Amino acid sequence: MIDSLRKKARIVFRRMRVGANLHRNDALxxxxxxxxxxxxxxxxxxxxxxxxxxxxxxxxxxxxxxYFRRRLAQGRALPFQRRGTVAAFLAHRPLFHGFDTFAGMPDNDEGEDTLAPGSFWCDLDIVTGDCARAGLRSPELRLVPGLFADTAAQVGLRPAAIVHLDCDLYASTRDALRAVSPCLVQGTVVLCDDYNLFRADQGRGQRRAVAEFSAVGGIRLEPWFAYGPAAQAFLCHVDHPEGG
Structure with a gap:
């Protein structure tokens, strides 16, 4: 009972402060x-x-x-009509896809106690319930349990506006980028929450995965802004074939 009330209060608090989040320099x-x-x-x-x-x-x-959808759809101060490209954009309702083992960190050789297998464990049913309390539920919400390499086929081909990589490990980030690659379009935002872990070592963690992904060609990740203690945002540039 007490835990439920705390979660309700937490959701109310987050809903109230969302308009001020633009000035925060963390993941939110x-x-x-x-x-x-x-x-x-x-x-x-x-x-x-x-x-x-x-x-x-x-x-x-x-x-x-x-917040931003309501502002675009209803904001009286915006000096344009909600038609044409704006109407087409508002007609699109994004899905929210969440991928996780829901069993904690997978086996890894990163050598960090904070990333030990089983750490960051979470329960799928609890996460589903907490999202529902916030108004986010199926069909808008898809939570997919399993290793990213094993659930890649469930990512699908729907275009990505935002990709949030909060998975710390080199292998997990590599597999996530491979899985979501077909969904990336010109301008997609990629948020790497753990980009500068391991003291920004280019040969470890998300830095290594991003560098290898970019080296393949076809999609270039342009650094956008840094945030939080070790995070980096990118914008996607998709190469077009000659004559395309």
Whole structure:
């Protein structure tokens, strides 16, 4: 009972402060800024999160999406009509996809106690319930349990507006990028929450995975802004074949 009341209070608090998140320099501020960019550029696409843990970044992403959508759809101060490209953008309702083992960190050789197998464990049913309390539920919400390499086929092909990589490990980030690659479009936001872990070592963690992904060609990740203690946002540039 007490735990339920605490969660309700937490959701109310997050809903109330969402409008101020743009000025934050943490993951919540990054998500808010990303959704602001998506609406400013009318980038129709879904939200993909790899590494859900307790689901609170998913909840905050949902609140930020709703904040900017309402502002674009109903804001009287905006000096344009809601037709044409704006109407087409508003007609798109993004899905929120969450991928996680829901059993904690997988086996890894990163050698960090904070990333030991089983750490960051979360319960799928609890996350589903907490998201529902915030108003985010099926069919808008898809939570997919399992290793990213094993659930890659369930990512699908829906275009991505925002990809949030909160998965720390080199192998997990590599597998997530491979899985979501077909969904990336020009301008997709990629948030790497753990980009500068391991003292920004280029040969470890998310830095290594991003470098290898970029080296393949076809999609270039342009650094956008840094946030939090060790995170980096990117914008996707998709190469077009000659004559395409």
């Amino acid at each position: 501020g990054a998500l808010h800024r990303a959704w602001g960019y998506v609406h400013a550029t009318q980038l129709a696409g879904d939200y993909y999160e790899f590494g859900v843990h307790g689901g609170w970044s998913m909840v905050n992403s949902w609140f930020s999406y709703r």
